[in-house]
Amino acid sequence: MDALTYQELLDITSKYDAQLLAVSKTYEQEKIMPIYNDGQRIFGENKVQEILRKKETLPEDIAWHLIGHLQSNKTKKIVGQVAMIQSVDSLKLLKVIQKESEKRDIKSHCLLQIHIAEEDTKTGLDEKQLDQITSEFLDNKFPNIELHGFMGMATFTEDKEKVRKEFKMLRGLYERYCSPIPSFDTLSMGMSGDYKIALDEGSTMIRVGSLIFGDRKY
């Protein structure tokens, strides 16, 4: 992967009027703070425990986004703790988020994760499940949820045209739902390997980790 500084990536992203989510999973304070000091305020993590742990020592004005699969039984720990849950991948999960948000009398800001990749391993809603969730949402079943849009992950492949097709599909779906759901303002697609294609295809938020922070050590 070509080396790119944080500032260069930020410049490209803002040229497209998009937002940059810095994916800090597996990276610690010494990697995160320099980017924070450059002005970055939105960070993404894929694990509930890791967000809660990092929140204890990192600055309070960071807006944390959960981007990894959320198990229903961990929902009560995370509701109220993050700026956005991007990985809502079932009706059941949305119901649990609603219940926990109602208890706390807050609104939870969410994206629906849509399955666009070929691999079965990547979770997300198919169109039928999406229809069901959005129609319940439009029936006011989720008064404590604010739906902001979609998140998607393309197939991991060298085939750029395939990736482009998947992003284009998601952009089309997003546009279809923008008028029935006026709170829609976010289409989260594009990672280190495919963010340029995603921006070209109308992403409003790219989620970039290794390109900013360097190779990940698990």
Ligand SMILES: *Cc1c(COP(=O)(O)O)cnc(C)c1O
């Ligand atoms: C890890 C992760 C990213 C960022 O991946 P990089 O390849 O490091 O940019 C983006 N989105 C999700 C959902 C992730 O889990």
